[in-house]
Amino acid sequence: MSTMKSVRTGGIGTIEVVDVERPAPGPRDVLLRIRACGICGTDVTFLRMGGMPARAHLGGEPVPVPLGHEPAGEIVEVGAEVTGLKAGDRVVVNPQAAPAGIIGCGGKYGGMSEFLLIENAEAGKSVAVFPDTVPFDVASLNEPMAVARHAVNRSGAGPDDRVVVFGAGPIGLGAAIWFKLRGVKHVVVVDVIPSRLETALAVGVDAVVDSATEDVTARLTALHGRAANALGQPRPGTDIYLDAAGAPAVFDTVVANAKWHAKLVMVAVQKKGEIDLGGMLRSELTLVASQGYPTEIFEVTPELVEHQERFARLISHRVPFAEAERAFGLTMTPGAAEKVVVTLDD
Incomplete structure (x- = not known):
C-alpha cells in the first residue's frame, strides 16, 4: 500500500500530520500532486473545535477533519475515461464539487496533503487548468478569491x-x-x-x-x-x-x-x-x-492569471509542508500573519 502525508485536526487547537493511504484514481478520476495549499479561517474554526463541529454538538468526541480546501497542484494520474485533462496539467480545484464531501471541510479528502483525488474529474467543473507562468502559491488563492x-x-x-x-x-x-x-x-x-x-x-x-x-x-x-x-x-x-x-x-x-x-x-x-x-x-x-461562490470558482481564474502580481501581494507567509504546524500556528495567532500558504516541493 502506498502512503502519503496528510494534515488533519488533532486535539483542540492542534493539527496532526498523519500517514494515510494514497488514493488511486478510478476511470473517471484524476490524482493531483499538491504543490500549494492556503490556510483559511474555516480551518482555524475546525482546529478550535478539535474536529467536526457537527459531531461535537451531539455530545460525542469531535471527529478529525482532513484540512485544506485551497489547493493547487499538478495532475500525475488520469483515469481512462477522463477527457480534456492530462498528466502534467496544473490545476486549481473546486472543493465543493467533490462527491465524497467538500474537500477540506468535512469531506473524505483534504487538500493539505501530498496527493488529492479528484473524483469525476471534469475541466471547468471540478478543476480548472492554469498556465505554468503562474506560481502554485498564487494559484492557491483561486478559492478565496472566488x-x-x-x-x-x-x-x-x-x-x-x-x-x-x-x-x-x-x-x-x-x-x-x-x-x-x-x-x-x-x-x-x-x-x-x-x-x-x-x-x-x-x-x-x-x-x-x-x-x-x-x-x-x-x-x-x-x-x-x-x-x-x-x-x-x-x-x-x-x-x-x-x-x-x-x-x-x-x-x-x-x-x-x-x-x-x-x-x-x-x-x-x-x-x-x-x-x-x-x-x-x-x-x-x-x-x-454573501456565501461561497455559486458560479465564481473558475470565473476568477483567468483574471487571477492576468493580475497575478497584484494578488501575490496578499500572501504574507509561504511555509514548507514540513513546517505545517508552524503554518497553522501563524494563522491561529491574531496579527501574526495575513495569508499563509503551505508549499509542497518534490
Whole structure:
C-alpha cells in the first residue's frame, strides 16, 4: 500500500500530520500532486473545535477533519475515461464539487496533503487548468478569491459607486481588488492593523482608514462627500459597505454612517451582537448576505492569471509542508500573519 502525508485536526487547537493511504484514481478520476495549499479561517474554526463541529454538538468526541480546501497542484494520474485533462496539467480545484464531501471541510479528502483525488474529474467543473507562468502559491488563492468575487458580484457595484471594505484580510483585500478591476470609482479599506492597510494601498485601493486611530465618519465624509439618511441626518456619501471583518463594531459603524439607500454586503462570518434595526430603518439600509461562490470558482481564474502580481501581494507567509504546524500556528495567532500558504516541493 502506498502512503502519503496528510494534515488533519488533532486535539483542540492542534493539527496532526498523519500517514494515510494514497488514493488511486478510478476511470473517471484524476490524482493531483499538491504543490500549494492556503490556510483559511474555516480551518482555524475546525482546529478550535478539535474536529467536526457537527459531531461535537451531539455530545460525542469531535471527529478529525482532513484540512485544506485551497489547493493547487499538478495532475500525475488520469483515469481512462477522463477527457480534456492530462498528466502534467496544473490545476486549481473546486472543493465543493467533490462527491465524497467538500474537500477540506468535512469531506473524505483534504487538500493539505501530498496527493488529492479528484473524483469525476471534469475541466471547468471540478478543476480548472492554469498556465505554468503562474506560481502554485498564487494559484492557491483561486478559492478565496472566488469567495471575494461573489461578494462583489452580490454588491452590484457600478463605476460611479463609492465603496468601503471593512477588514483587510485576504477576503477583504480580494474584494477590494475585484472592485477596482470592475471599474469602481473609489474604494476605501478600513482596518486596525497598519501593515494590512499598507498592503491595501499596494494592491491599488484609493484610500485607507485606520479605525483604531482615526474618526471613520469624518474620514469617509472627507473622501465620499456629505449625504443624509431618510430623516435628513448627515451621513457620508458612501454607497456600498462590505464587511469582511465580522466584528459587531463594524456593523454598528455601518448602521451609524449609512446614508439613505446605502447597501451592506456581509461576507464575513458574523460574531454575535445586537443589530440596531431602527438605525437600518432610518437609512433604508439594504443588507445583502454573501456565501461561497455559486458560479465564481473558475470565473476568477483567468483574471487571477492576468493580475497575478497584484494578488501575490496578499500572501504574507509561504511555509514548507514540513513546517505545517508552524503554518497553522501563524494563522491561529491574531496579527501574526495575513495569508499563509503551505508549499509542497518534490
